[in-house]
Amino acid sequence: MHKELADYELMLKDAKFKVTKKRLRMIELFMEDERYLSAKEIQEMMNKEYPGISYDTIYRNLHTLKDINVLEQTTFSGEMQYKISCTDHHHHHFICESCGETRVVQYCPVQTWENELDGVKINSHKVELYGLCEACR
Template sequence: MKTEEAINIIKEHGHKYTNKRRDMIDFFVSEDKYINAKMIQQKMDKNYPGISFDTIYRNLHLFKELGIVEGTELDGEMKFRIACTDHHHHHFICEACGDTKVIDFCPIEQIKSFLPNVDIHTHKLEVYGVCESCKNA
């Protein structure tokens, strides 16, 4: 997802556009990996001294609700990344640096064959490990 697309989603849902929200989204777009709220707060504090975790979390919750960011729990804390909107896929997530790699394989049909009597409404597959860069460091 690009910044302008995210801003449009915010406006379309009747939420206020602010420079803080734009800057948060720009940060997600530039990082393009899973990051925690503390990293976001440290980055935002440069332009918005004293920005609170409450403000960060409130916006993260809104962004997640609107589908602008995706969240995952990694090392016992929530981390977030800009949402992927171009095509259906899943992710490999590096446990060390939070970098992601696209997995273009989707096992949902196989899963459905193992669970014939259930209705699956949505799914998300995440594979965790250590990326090449972190492994070689």
């Protein structure tokens, strides 16, 4: 279950950031699109409503939203990509390298890896699988 826009507003306030129309619209864009998006894609979308919005403004806001866990970040196709954070349960993602579609992978291999790596304790991890979805194959 995803958060509502009001929940994200609260996250901004709790982190002592201004709640602006632009920031809320950026969050809405991510809520509407369940895939990773680049800063360039977000700038193109935002430019329709806020003509002339700078790439720097977009980039700074993406980092702010990532830092307060509104967004999660990955790198593929040689650039940083962002999507709305999935914080309701632990899982991983399959990401289509062509269209950017993202699917949840529920299985987590960490316990197997800890058993295989005798004596270690894994504190954190991120697993992402890359390939092509059915439509892009």
